[in-house]
Amino acid sequence: MKKHNFSAGPCILPKEVLKKASEAVINFNGLDLSLIEISHRSADFVAVMEHAKDLVLELLDLKDKGYSALFLQGGASLEFLMVPYNLLPENGKATYIDTGTWSSKAIKEAKLLGNVEVIASSKESNYSYIPKNYEIPSDATYVHCTSNNTIFGTQMKEFPKTDKLLVCDMSSDIFSRQLDFSQFDLIYAGAQKNMGPAGTTLVVIKDEILGKTGRKIPSMLDYQVHISKESMFNTPPVFPVYVSMLTLEWLKSLGGIAGIEKVNEAKANLLYAEIDSNPLFQGVANKEDRSFMNVTFTLTDDSKKEQFDSMWKAVGISGINGHRSVGGYRASIYNAMPIESVQVLVDVMKAL
Template identity: 60%
Template sequence: MKIHNFSAGPCILPQEVFDKMAEAVLNFNNSGSSIMEISHRRADAQEVIDNAIQLVKDLMNVPDTHEVIFTQGGASLQFVMVPFNLMKLNGGKAAYTETGAWAKNAIKEAKRMGEVNVLASSADKNFNYIPKGFSIPSDVDYFHCTSNNTIFGTQMKSFPNSPVPLVCDMSSDIMSKPVDVSKFDVIYAGAQKNMGPAGSVVTIVKKDILGKTGRDIPNYLNYETHIAKGSAFNTWPVLAVYGVMLNLQWLKNLGGVPEIAKRNVAKAELMYGEIDRNGMFTGTAEKEDRSEMNATFVLKDESLKAEFDKMWKEAGISSLNGHRDVGGYRASMYNALPIESVQVLVDIMKEFETKFG
């Protein structure tokens, strides 16, 4: 049976990525060696990371003022690297918005290193909306926001004009729609949603903001280290980056970010249309802040949970359960999820309404 994979991440990737990865694990580029056993310094390995970096630049129209690096440790290590690289040693201050679990963790790390001004929070309504109307002070070292909140199903639809460096955690919606990279000073994203398998992080950083904090930054935590070494400061995660390269090639071949953005809008409209139409369900996020990546919804009548769960599982749908902080259901519709899978879910929701409504 075909599996419809709504996992919140690591998540569905295109079948051609699986096919090409399996081939490379056995025989990389017809070299007779597995991609798992070659030195990261070999010319054909170097091509992998160079291609992956170039694909990020091409797909996101990264200007020459910025550089793209691959590191490890997930967004969680970026929460640490951002203040190390941008927050002044003496009198360091930063502004954050608190829009969910990951934003909270980012704030926690910054607070260890300086003063943090939380400009706005949606904690009062379990993070079901994106706060607006705040102003960013001009006396902080940077402003940090989270573009998409997987757990709560909210997404920023626009970004503020910031008087200070603008930093954004785009882990769960990078490359889902066009963004103007020139507006940002740092964009980072764990690869395991729209970019590839778990095990690497992409950071896009404006070069001229670095080296100004007065901090003696550990080498691995210093963006300048990775820029200077072309992301090969130490052994990079070859399998993970190869997976990203394959996935970004797939995205480029199908028309890049503008094309995938159209598909993502169509999927989200289909999904939210059904949530709003169907009397059995309620969406949990404020409509204007709904995420195109993660649709969160609950049953109006929780006593029907066993029946609904049985129906979607029998249809081959997997990983639809909501996060424990929200409950209910979460349909994650990352780039590689075909609209056909959303249609299967919508059909099940309609059938559920017919049977139990």
């Protein structure tokens, strides 16, 4: 039976990417050696790393604009600490917009290093909306936001307009929609939501903003060290970087971000239309802030839960249970999710 993978992460990946990746694990580039046993300093893998970084900047339209792309480790969770280490002076102020679990974790880490002000939050409503109409303090060094909130199913449609440094955690919607990425000074994203397997983290950073905090930064936490060593300061996560490269090649072949955005809009509109028209279901997030990556919804009649669960399991749907913080259901429809799988879910909802 075909499986329809709605998992929030690790994410669904294109089948052609999985096929190429599996072949590389056995025999990479005709070397009769596995990708995961060759030297990361070899010409074969250095070419992978360079191509992956070039694809990132090309797809984000940041090539030759003073940005560096890095593939690091530690997930977005380590970036919660690396960002203030590299951007926040000891007497500076960092400002954060609290829109969910991951932004609240980022706030917690930043507070270990300096003065942090939460300028907006939707915590009081269990993060069901994106805060608006907030003010950014004149003494802020940077503003941190989270573009998409995987657990709660909300997504920022507009970003802060500011002359301060703008930092964004894009872990769960990177490469999914067209944006002016040059408005951001630093973007980071764990690969496992929309780009590749767990194990690497993408960081895209404007070079000129670094080295201005006056801090002594541990080498592994210093972006300038990683840039100078071309993401090779320590042994990189070879397999996740390679699979991310393949996924970026796949995305480019579809017409890049502009091409996949149309597909993502069609998938989200199909599913939200059913949620809004079917009296047995209701959405969790405010309509104007709904995510096109993570669709959260609940049953209006809990007595139907057992029946609904058995129905979606019977057709091969996987990974649709909601996070414990929200309950109900969460359909993650990342770039590689085909619209046919979304239609299968909609058909089950109609049949309930």
